[in-house]
Amino acid sequence: QVQLVESGGGVVQPGGSLRLSCAASGFTFSTFGMHWVRQAPGKGLEWVAFIRYDGSHKYYADSVKGRLTISRDNSKNTLYLQMNRLRGEDTAVYYCAKAPNIGYYFDYWGQGILVTVSS
Amino acid sequence: EIVLTQSPGTLSLSPGERATLPCRASQSVSSSYLAWYQQKPGQAPRLLIYGASSRATGIPDRFSGSGSGTDFTLTISRVEPEDCAVYYCQLYVSSTWTFGQGTKVEIK
Numbered sequence: 080q081v082q083l084v085e086s087g088g089g090v091v092q093p094g095g096s097l098r099l100s101c102a103a104s105g106f107t108f109s110t111f112g113m114h115w116v117r118q119a120p121g122k123g124l125e126w127v128a129f130i131r132y133d134g135s136h137k138y139y140a141d142s143v144k145g146r147l148t149i150s151r152d153n154s155k156n157t158l159y160l161q162m163n164r165l166r167g168e169d170t171a172v173y174y175c176a177k178a179p180n181i182g183y184y185f186d187y188w189g190q191g192i193l194v195t196v197s198s
Numbered sequence: 199e200i201v202l203t204q205s206p207g208t209l210s211l212s213p214g215e216r217a218t219l220p221c222r223a224s225q226s227v228s229s230s231y232l233a234w235y236q237q238k239p240g241q242a243p244r245l246l247i248y249g250a251s252s253r254a255t256g257i258p259d260r261f262s263g264s265g266s267g268t269d270f271t272l273t274i275s276r277v278e279p280e281d282c283a284v285y286y287c288q289l290y291v292s293s294t295w296t297f298g299q300g301t302k303v304e305i306k
Contacts, residue, residue: 114295116243124235124243124286126295138293174242183290184233186254188242 081105083175083189090195095165101158101175101189109133109153112178114185115160117171125171128160129178143169165196200224200291202298210304217274219301221287226267231290234263234272237300238283246285247272279305 087099101113115127128149129138137149148161158175172193176185201224211217221232229250235243245254247263250270260275274281282305287298 123284123299124237124288124297126297129293129295140294179248182248183231183295184245184248184288185235185243185295186245186248188244190242 081177081187083177083187085173085175085189085192088173088192088194090197091165092198093166093196095196097162097165097194099160099162099173099175099192099194101160103156103158103175103177106177108151108156111180113149113151113158114176114178115147115149115158116174116176116185116188117169118174118191119168119171122171127173130158162194165194167196170194170196199294200227200289200296202287202289202296204285204287204298204301206301207299208302208304210306211277212306213279214276217272217277217281217303219272219274219285219303221265221270221272221298223268223270223289227289227291229266229270232263232265232270233288235286235288236281236283237286243286274303277303277305281305 082104084102091097114129130149146164150159172191174191175189177187179186203222232250234247237243251263262273284300284302286300289296
């Protein structure tokens with residue numbers, strides 16, 4: 080069965096950096112696009128970034144462009160989110176989510192990891 | 199930028215009642231790109247419906263989706279206590295994925 084397990088969250092000061100990882104199993108990781116989606120405490124869902132199955136195309140929400148970078152290592156079945164110049168409004172639970180073979184939705188989600196930006 | 203509006207913010211229903219959750223887009227969109235998710239407290243979201251009306255694997259048939267153009271609906275034919283959750287619609291347009299703000303379903 081599909082499993083997505085996020086790690087790397089924690090508390091970081093404003094302006095700091097953090098790298099999230101998402102370990103994938105139960106499917107052929109190298110053939111599917113992947114996303115990061117976040118949810119601020121008590122708020123709704125916000126899409127963050129998408130990476131194509133081969134890493135050739137990446138798309139970002141305007142709110143994170145130039146600060147957050149999505150990447151993947153298909154040899155390790157792992158998705159990453161490098162987070163730089165973090166702000167208080169980046170505080171959220173970050174979910175990795177799998178894209179389907181055809182379609183523009185999120186068919187499987189990880190359990191999420193909390194990132195808190197605070198001094 | 200296309201905005202998805204989900205109103206009301208909260209629906210309070212008794213078990214067995216029908217739940218109708220609307221999602222309105224600020225301009226006409228392709229129904230192929232509209233999906234619905236359920237998020238229970240403390241859990242990750244779960245895909246319910248994709249392509250506006252196709253049920254995801256393992257989703258009970260009391261959940262159904264419909265709509266086109268700017269108006270889409272998630273219907274729960276007979277609400278059960280386990281359906282207590284927040285429901286989000288989601289749209290894809292031009293390399294951007296957007297969520298509505300969610301509708302909370304409470305069970306009386």
